[in-house]
Amino acid sequence: MIRVQIPYHLRCLARVEGEVTLDVPAPVTVRTVLDALEACYPMLAGTVRDHDTQRRRPFLRFFACEEDISLESPDTPLPDPIVQGREPLLIIGAIAGG
Amino acid sequence: MSKVRVLVGTRKGAFILTSDGKRDQWQVSGPHFAGWEIYHMKGSPVEPDRIYASQSSGWFGQILQRSDDGGKTWAPPGGEPIPTPGPPKPISNRFAYDTSAETGAPLTTHMWYDGTQHPWEFKRVWHLEPSLTDANVVYAGVEDAGLFRSTDGAASWQELSGLRGHGTGPKWQPGAGGMCLHTILLDPSNPDRIYIAISAAGAFRTDNGGKSWKPINKGLVSDFMPNPTAEVGHCVHHVAMHPSRPNTLFMQKHWHVMRSDDAGDNWTKISGNLPTDFGFVIDVHAHEPETLYVVPIKSDSLHFPIDGKLQVHRSRTGGNEWEPLTNGLPQKDCYVNVLRDAMSVDSLDDCGIYFGTTGGQVYCSPNGGDNWKPIVHDLPAVLSVEVQTLP
Helix, strand or coil, rough: CCCCCCHHHHHHHHCCCCCCEECCCCCCCCCHHHHHHHCCEEEEEEEEEEECCCCCCCCCEEECCCEEEECCHHHHHHHHHHCCCCCCCEECCCCCCC | CCEEEEEEEECEEEEEEECCCCCCEEEEEHHHHHHHHEEEEEEEECCCCCCEEEEEECCCCEEEECCCCCCCCCCCCCCCCCCCCCCCCCCCCCCCCCCCCCCCCCEEEECCCCEEEECCCCCCEEEECCCCCCCEEEEEEEECCEEEECCCCCCCCCCCCCCHHHHCCCCCEEEEEEEEEEEEEEEECCCCCCEEEEEEEEEECCCCCCCCCCCCCCCCCCCCCCCCCCCCCCCEEEEEEEECCCCEEEEEECCCHHHHHHHCCCCCCCCCCCCCCCCCCCEECCCCCEEECCEEEECCCCCCCCHHHHCCCCCCCCCCCCCECCCCCCCCCCCCCCCCCEEEECCCCCEEEECCCCCCCEEECCCCCCCCCCECCCCCEEEEEEEEECC
């Protein structure tokens, strides 16, 4: 199972607490994880990526194994610790400083 | 005894205020959708416990919420969690401009603040207008300006593209808040007639259920435009109508309070003795179609009341002659604004008037504006106020 951490407001919207676990068919990529997330939680469709362009919303970032993978292709395979469920994929809301 | 339910949208969530017909003691529920911007909530006139809410965020985009129990519980229509992937479900938060050859219109550009052309992009739902006759039908006015309709209780949306496809889109431009379609008025005597207003494009009317639209801006004067009397481009802030007189419209424009008695074909200025005719809200008494309410705001550069004195102004003559209403409103050091969808009226025998401020107060007058009292003092900035009168 793939573990995903989503921001507070999306957890409220999906009515989940803590991490979300998803059954994601191979290859495990950001795209296939988001496909599974939106399939299980239809209310999240459009909140992480645009409905039509499928592009990441500008104020959200993706982290895997302490690396920022936001700018990588959504079809890049995710690292083994994510695929094996040892580490969660993090979806983080960008925070403005100041 | 009748009750009232006040639906308040704020920058940080939704609140529902309820009282009996005396409108003296209030119960406050909320925040619902805490932390999200709630641009608008409105109940169905057919099934008052069905309430639609526009929930949005700069991070996560647009969400539509619906309650079928008067605001006690909410859910995105069609968005219930499912344990395993199943058949596709309707998507309640997808507002796709219709560019299809069959029913759509090409996606044009619109004018940007700097005078260049800018792509037409969906940002949020500003206003929800439930049908007068069918609880599953609801209209949504969106930014960038467009009109959408749902026939399945907000589970899915289709654009009425004839408006955006009117052909003048490249001349429309955003007001300070964005290029929003903020007013939707359904004619109770003619289901094919709808009025809408866009900041800053002006007012439009359809007489065929949304297939085609005509600008209805004759008589409006906007000095910020190269041609102040142009067919489109006017910054209309809000339009109000009394249901018994659907051909008579009242408008609070960027500057000027206006009136039309021919369904918007011609407008005349009714600012009269107002201390300033800049403002955002305008509304009509529930039982007196010639009694109007506005909240004068100092200027387009100074969005607060004159001299720190919050005043509602009432005209009992359909405009031109206005009286300040101040009893119970702060008359010093008040520098709030009242946004375009933040005034509403109930339909009790002694008509109640309500408005919310960017300072987080919601005021109620249970007697047509003579006396005011805050229902709440310290909410987040109020974006919208709608009132339901319940049996």
